[in-house]
Amino acid sequence: MHADPKGVLTGDHFIDGDHAACEGALAAGCRFVAGYPITPSTEVVERFASRIPLVGGLFIQMEDEIASSIAILGAAWAGKKVMTVTSGPGLSLMMEHIGLAAITETPCVFVDVQRGGPSTGLPTLPAQADMMQIKWGSHGDYEIIALSPNSPQECFDLMITAFNLAETYRVPVFFMMDEVVGHMTERVVIPAASEIDVIDRKWTRKQPGEYKAYQTDDSLVPEMIKAGDGYHVHITGLTHDERGYPAMNPVAQEKMMKRLLNKIRLNKDKLVDVREDGVDGADIVVISFGITSRVAGAAIEVARQKGVKVGHLRMVITWPFPADRIRQLASRVKAFIVPEINMGQMVLEVERAVLGHASVISIPHAGGTVHEPEVILEKIMEAAR
Amino acid sequence: MSDDLALDIQNPVMQLLRQDRIPHIWCPGCGIGTTVNCFVRAMLESGLNLDNVAVVSGIGCTGRVAGYINLDSFHTTHGRAIPFATGMKLANPNLKVIVYSGDGDLSAIGGNHFIHAARRNMDLMVVCVTNFTYGMTGGQVAPTTPLGPTQTTMPYGNFENPFNLPFLADACGAVYVARWTVFHVRQLAKAMKEGLSKRGFVFIEAISPCPTLYSRRNRLGDGADQLKYYKERSIVKNGADTKDVGLTFQGDITVGKFVDRERPTWLDSMNGHFSTHFKEKYKIYGGSHGED
Ligand SMILES: Cc1ncc(C[n+]2csc(CCOP(=O)(O)OP(=O)(O)O)c2C)c(N)n1
Numbered sequence: 001m002h003a004d005p006k007g008v009l010t011g012d013h014f015i016d017g018d019h020a021a022c023e024g025a026l027a028a029g030c031r032f033v034a035g036y037p038i039t040p041s042t043e044v045v046e047r048f049a050s051r052i053p054l055v056g057g058l059f060i061q062m063e064d065e066i067a068s069s070i071a072i073l074g075a076a077w078a079g080k081k082v083m084t085v086t087s088g089p090g091l092s093l094m095m096e097h098i099g100l101a102a103i104t105e106t107p108c109v110f111v112d113v114q115r116g117g118p119s120t121g122l123p124t125l126p127a128q129a130d131m132m133q134i135k136w137g138s139h140g141d142y143e144i145i146a147l148s149p150n151s152p153q154e155c156f157d158l159m160i161t162a163f164n165l166a167e168t169y170r171v172p173v174f175f176m177m178d179e180v181v182g183h184m185t186e187r188v189v190i191p192a193a194s195e196i197d198v199i200d201r202k203w204t205r206k207q208p209g210e211y212k213a214y215q216t217d218d219s220l221v222p223e224m225i226k227a228g229d230g231y232h233v234h235i236t237g238l239t240h241d242e243r244g245y246p247a248m249n250p251v252a253q254e255k256m257m258k259r260l261l262n263k264i265r266l267n268k269d270k271l272v273d274v275r276e277d278g279v280d281g282a283d284i285v286v287i288s289f290g291i292t293s294r295v296a297g298a299a300i301e302v303a304r305q306k307g308v309k310v311g312h313l314r315m316v317i318t319w320p321f322p323a324d325r326i327r328q329l330a331s332r333v334k335a336f337i338v339p340e341i342n343m344g345q346m347v348l349e350v351e352r353a354v355l356g357h358a359s360v361i362s363i364p365h366a367g368g369t370v371h372e373p374e375v376i377l378e379k380i381m382e383a384a385r
Numbered sequence: 386m387s388d389d390l391a392l393d394i395q396n397p398v399m400q401l402l403r404q405d406r407i408p409h410i411w412c413p414g415c416g417i418g419t420t421v422n423c424f425v426r427a428m429l430e431s432g433l434n435l436d437n438v439a440v441v442s443g444i445g446c447t448g449r450v451a452g453y454i455n456l457d458s459f460h461t462t463h464g465r466a467i468p469f470a471t472g473m474k475l476a477n478p479n480l481k482v483i484v485y486s487g488d489g490d491l492s493a494i495g496g497n498h499f500i501h502a503a504r505r506n507m508d509l510m511v512v513c514v515t516n517f518t519y520g521m522t523g524g525q526v527a528p529t530t531p532l533g534p535t536q537t538t539m540p541y542g543n544f545e546n547p548f549n550l551p552f553l554a555d556a557c558g559a560v561y562v563a564r565w566t567v568f569h570v571r572q573l574a575k576a577m578k579e580g581l582s583k584r585g586f587v588f589i590e591a592i593s594p595c596p597t598l599y600s601r602r603n604r605l606g607d608g609a610d611q612l613k614y615y616k617e618r619s620i621v622k623n624g625a626d627t628k629d630v631g632l633t634f635q636g637d638i639t640v641g642k643f644v645d646r647e648r649p650t651w652l653d654s655m656n657g658h659f660s661t662h663f664k665e666k667y668k669i670y671g672g673s674h675g676e677d
């Protein structure tokens with residue numbers, strides 16, 4: 001299906017990542033946003049608030065992030081494509097509703113423009129330190145999808161992917177920006193609506209009597225309805241059976257949990273998106289994501305000029321984690337280098353994948369700015385020795 | 386009173402209940418079932434297209450109401466039924482969205498959402514079952530607990546000042562505020578029916594016994610004894626000033642319709658404002674099945 005032209009601002013623009021992310025959401029068909037202002041994410045909702053009246057849709061500034069993160073779920077069950085936007089402190093408040101979205105299988109996009117933490121931390125400065133929180137922050141087991149754009153253009157392009165994935169898998173999808181990507185202004189090309197593919201959740205064709213809210217086929221993703229369609233569904237955050245009715249026993253729990261996790265885990269090969277540059281034949285591979293991939297790219301170029309065989313594996317999708325690919329490389333690579341603007345988060349996943357078959361070198365950064373390329377270069381040269 | 390829900394297929398109320406989920410979880414003598422009976426009757430008499438009705442609950446004994454109503458029904462998180470319902474209503478303004486939850490859920494953890502939804506005049510009907518305690522978690526103090534009675538977390542009697550919820554709703558801008566007890570089934574059903582026909586933030590408080598926890602701990606007898614108390618000590622005062630309707634432990638209960646007025650809803654305001662601002666470029670939101 002093509003994008004609805006009403007939401008697509010076709011043309012060449014010079015805008016920052018926050019604005020581009022908003023345009024991506026509009027192009028993807030997002031017509032409902034609930035949010036609460038927080039630096040450095042606010043521009044996303046400000047632009048949405050100014051654009052949406054004439055596109056046809058709605059923005060509401062809620063009383064807090066707890067409200068925002070559940071208002072979007074109500075809107076999704078009324079049929080809209082939905083998004084909320086926040087940064088660290090707001091993300092912390094949203095945790096309970098990540099779980100509600102996961103267990104009720106509500107398609108939704110959470111944008112997190114990361115800033116330094118913990119707590120109020122560094123409101124105006126970047127970090128990539130919420131990567132584990134989105135994966136593990138809500139209680140219980142669940143699966144999510146996360147994307148890490150590294151430019152305003154990608155804030156537009158990948159936002160469309162984010163919505164398409166949320167609709168396809170009916171999970172919360174996280175759009176993991178950071179202050180630098182959010183506030184960096186670059187050229188953004190928005191194609192014609194006819195060149196943008198958008199995906200809608202699978203609406204049921206069953207009749208009310210035969211439809212069960214959580215019955216699935218091999219895709220493991222149930223068909224959806226919206227409130228008002230006459231299906232009289234019951235949707236609950238309690239463990240439930242195929243009908244959606246509470247079923248609080250270990251058998252129902254296991255059945256539900258396995259499907260909720262497997263709809264992502266069994267599709268991880270389809271979901272994983274890594275961009276590789278010079279990885280085949282490399283002795284050293286730098287694994288990066290988000291803004292750090294651009295700094296790493298600069299360091300890698302210099303190292304190559306110095307004769308080091310260094311490859312770059314950039315995760316565009318950070319969750320699910322590309323463990324299989326990294327494990328494959330581990331048997332023939334000497335070292336992996338993992339720069340990230342946190343004190344060592346995704347590097348733990350790299351270590352888990354590598355299983356001691358190569359050395360894994362973490363380049364942590366406490367946040368507030370991006371790495372100096374020299375620091376990454378130095379680690380590459382050290383590893384090459 | 387929950388006996389009203391006993392299986393009786395002839396009863397028109399039954400078609401609106403999920404009969405495959407009955408028996409329900411509520412204790413004998415609990416008042417929640419009585420409020421549901423009133424609610425279902427109100428809906429049947431409302432003339433609404435029931436396919437367009439959604440019921441949203443938070444968490445608690447009352448929070449289970451959504452699960453028994455045979456309509457689109459959503460059981461959300463503790464305290465957050467109002468913002469969920471807000472999103473649902475705004476996403477499709479043709480839906481009639483009802484929030485049905487407990488006093489703790491709506492006024493403690495959900496208190497912030499409550500005051501803001503009333504302030505915005507969000508087009509929702511909120512039914513609050515006030516049993517003066519946290520039923521689901523075993524009888525802890527609630528923001529509605531009057532001064533005096535013992536609760537598990539107020540083991541020597543409650544010393545915290547309670548909310549007067551009709552006053553709060555009124556002060557924040559609700560367009561309709563009523564309070565009845567589960568003794569007043571006809572009046573409660575009528576208030577709900579009236580509430581369903583209103584546009585804007587409607588607040589209906591249903592005073593209801595929790596014999597298992599609140600009554601037993603405070604030696605108030607069983608459900609029937611509380612009904613007797615409601616009967617003897619309720620004073621009907623329609624149009625009463627809500628600041629005068631606060632409750633005391635086993636004292637008089639002012640009941641009635643306290644507020645009934647008109648105010649533009651949040652959506653009316655948005656549409657009106659944007660129409661003025663953007664003129665003919667603006668297409669009224671929610672005009673055609675809320676799809677735009
Ligand atoms: C975030 C969160 N905190 C606490 C709870 C535990 N909890 C469940 S119901 C409830 C209170 C219920 O009281 P009330 O809303 O008055 O409803 P009642 O059970 O009396 O009908 C609490 C504290 C929860 N489910 N979620």
Ligand code: SF4
Pocket residue numbers: 410411412414415416417446516520521594595596597598
């Ligand atoms: S614990 Fe109290 S409120 Fe809950 S069902 Fe029993 S009587 Fe009703």
